[in-house]
Amino acid sequence: MTDTAFTPIAQGSPPISGDPHVVYVLRHADDNLVLAHRMGEWISRGPDLEEDIALANIGIDHLGQARALLSHAGALEGAGRDEDRLAMHRSERAFTNLLIVEQPNGDFADTMARALCFDAYQVPLWEALATSSDSVLAGIAEKAVKEARYHLRHSSTWVIRLGDGTEESHMRMQAAFDRVWRFTGEMFHGDEVDHAAADSGIGISPITLRQTWSDTLDGVLTEATLTRPTETRFRLGGRRGFHTSHLGHLLTEMQWLARAMPDASW
């Protein structure tokens, strides 16, 4: 006797496999979706009203990018999953985001260190994807790169102001980079999905972004009088669905309403 209610894999959470094209689009969607949620967590918690608005605005850019990418991934997959289905009805193990974006906001320095590391990666990523052979992905990237440049300007400004600020702000900004650094290597760690995407012209090999990223980071850190961390034991796993304990909590908050009341609408 079989009972479908007790199948080992939760409904809506197929393992991460299938068409590398879909997986490739989905992982970039997940990066933006998860970071959008983290930025949204700052709403009403910002250090001042202007910054509260800035963080929310950056979050909404990431959310818009995520929605476009999720819709595209769902259409490519052709299994009837739309952006909401993909965002709200996949479990932790089916999420393919980088570990860096799921890290808790910490203090404002932690959020800005994470933002700078990610923005400096996203600018050259979107620039490269703007020439993707996948015209939908190229269109999304062409739009997103303008937003990413603005995010980078914002995070750079804060890192410089706090790093080259008071003794306290310098110390906390440095500590934030020391904490986040172990998650930066994953951004440039290509796997078979990236290689397939690069070969077909859909995407790029992430290692090609590392030099640009490194130059950007060095420039900002120097101006901020901060020291580039030397940690090289980078944490990996996000792209394969192996996450830090933080993602499950984030998804619980993000998904509970959609799961408790499926098909609810405004």
Add this chain to the structure above:
Amino acid sequence: MARPGDAGRLVVTGTVDDIRSVVAGISDPEIPVLTVDDLGIVRDVSVQDGTFVVTITPTYSGCPALQAIQEDMAAALTAAGYDDVEIRTVYSPAWTTEWLSDEGRRKLLEFGIAPPHPVGLLVRPDVLCPRCREKARTVAEFGSTACKALMVCTRCGEPFDYFKEL
């Protein structure tokens, strides 16, 4: 099957230009002085297999006004008698403030929002206060909506929004 109210309903056989004129006057819910025409977000109006297709592009990827604009367009077209209408979104070519009309720039200034500088200038000019035309300083890179920054005039002290060049 006929429904109550269907009898006597006007059968509208408009042109692409008719559709364009119906949607052109729809205002941006976040900056109501601007119409979609001023913003330059209507990219195309065409007829495909008997369906009118209105193609629009977002100003920013996550612009929350986009959905409201789509709904307003659909409602305006329905009210004008066009039932068979589809509103599509495209991302490429990416929207730029260069598409903002001269009329739109004038309305922004009148409304108290400094219009965007040209894109790609090597030296970014000062943003001038819409009231006294004096130099302003940036308070925050992000203002009340994704497309604006918050400024304050160095002379009259008036806080105002700058529509960021993009």
